[in-house]
Amino acid sequence: MGAIAKNNGTLFDGSRVCLAPMAGYTDAPFRLLCFEFGADFAYTGMVSADGLVRGGDRTRRLLGRFTGEGPVGIQLFGSDPGIMADAARLAEEENPAFIDLNFGCSVRKVIRKNGGAALMRDLDLMGRICSRVVEAVTLPVTAKIRSGWSRVEENYMEAGRVLEEAGAAAVTLHPRFRTQGFSGTADWGHIAALGDSLSIPVIGNGDVNDADDYDRLIRTARCRIVMIGRGAFGRPWIFRDITNRIEGAARAGVGAEKRIAILERHIRMAVDWKGERPGVLEMRKHYRWYFRGIPGMKAFRRRLTTASSFTGVMRICQELREENNRKWKKLA
Ligand SMILES: Cc1cc2nc3c(=O)[nH]c(=O)nc-3n(C[C@H](O)[C@H](O)[C@H](O)COP(=O)(O)O)c2cc1C
Numbered sequence: 500m501g502a503i504a505k506n507n508g509t510l511f512d513g514s515r516v517c518l519a520p521m522a523g524y525t526d527a528p529f530r531l532l533c534f535e536f537g538a539d540f541a542y543t544g545m546v547s548a549d550g551l552v553r554g555g556d557r558t559r560r561l562l563g564r565f566t567g568e569g570p571v572g573i574q575l576f577g578s579d580p581g582i583m584a585d586a587a588r589l590a591e592e593e594n595p596a597f598i599d600l601n602f603g604c605s606v607r608k609v610i611r612k613n614g615g616a617a618l619m620r621d622l623d624l625m626g627r628i629c630s631r632v633v634e635a636v637t638l639p640v641t642a643k644i645r646s647g648w649s650r651v652e653e654n655y656m657e658a659g660r661v662l663e664e665a666g667a668a669a670v671t672l673h674p675r676f677r678t679q680g681f682s683g684t685a686d687w688g689h690i691a692a693l694g695d696s697l698s699i700p701v702i703g704n705g706d707v708n709d710a711d712d713y714d715r716l717i718r719t720a721r722c723r724i725v726m727i728g729r730g731a732f733g734r735p736w737i738f739r740d741i742t743n744r745i746e747g748a749a750r751a752g753v754g755a756e757k758r759i760a761i762l763e764r765h766i767r768m769a770v771d772w773k774g775e776r777p778g779v780l781e782m783r784k785h786y787r788w789y790f791r792g793i794p795g796m797k798a799f800r801r802r803l804t805t806a807s808s809f810t811g812v813m814r815i816c817q818e819l820r821e822e823n824n825r826k827w828k829k830l831a
Pocket residue numbers: 519520521522523524543544545574601603604643673704705706707726727728729730
């Protein structure tokens with residue numbers, strides 16, 4: 500008899516679109532922006548269970564949230580069931596909405612420690628980790644998997660069954676193999692097959708970059724909840740585009756003025772969250788996404804990515820606003 504999944508009421512029943520866990524990106528400021536545009540729930544980036552149990556301050560900081568954020572799941576990675584359970588208990592003290600287990604990460608330093616997608620090759624251990632964590636906390640526990648280690652080791656159906664048996668409240672599938680990394684395309688057919696075979700919700704993920712992709716994924720994968728990753732970089736309003744599409748409302752364009760205001764808000768929050776210099780440095784990786792597809796932005800981007808003070812970057816944003824009248828108007 501499998502464990503009984505703990506669901507916290509309507510979080511997974513009532514949700515339609517969520518922000519993916521993305522290490523180094525889905526911190527409190529970025530999550531709050533995505534919530535403001537309609538994400539139903541979100542995740543921290545992956546947090547090392549070993550690091551948390553060892554009591555590292557840097558690891559602990561990854562758990563923090565802004566007031567005003569919606570439901571956030573703390574995502575843990577690791578390979579030892581006991582340490583994962585201890586880490587989940589510590590994570591639970593932060594009052595997240597749920598705990599998510601990372602069985603999909605393809606990064607070498609995680610794989611080397613037998614974490615992330617390495618567990619796709621040891622479903623017995625994956626199941627033991629999940630049941631130990633389910634026993635350890637009162638929160639719902641979810642898991643994120645890939646389609647398998649490689650095409651010849653495709654086993655997402657078995658992995659889903661193991662996780663459901665172990666008491667997972669939902670499973671997210673990013674339908675690529677570990678050997679693919681992020682190359683090729685996500686095979687949304689795998690999401691449909693998994694959803695048909697499980698009774699817990701399956702969250703569909705992979706390659707949704709706008710509301711049209713969302714429509715196609717929903718049709719192909721027949722899942723109710725879609726997880727957005729890279730499609731939200733520099734465009735947190737993708738959540739509003741999608742919820743408008745679901746509700747049959749017209750797409751609300753995001754003109755230049757609004758984009759600049761969102762960028763400024765993001766910078767302000769990053770500085771509030773991390774302090775001036777780390778906040779300004781942290782923002783550097785976001786600029787290329789905010790300016791994607793806008794011609795003539797190279798010089799501004801270069802200046803933003805070399806400025807190191809809050810007043811410096813805000814001054815550049817003000818210049819962008821002035822430039823907007825000439826270059827960005829057509830984006831509206
Ligand atoms: C920069 C970056 C960091 C990521 N970090 C994580 C992570 O911490 N945990 C995780 O489960 N997946 C992580 N992922 C994978 C995403 O959650 C998602 O599965 C993947 O990007 C595919 O979705 P997308 O096509 O919507 O981006 C990361 C992806 C990117 C691009």
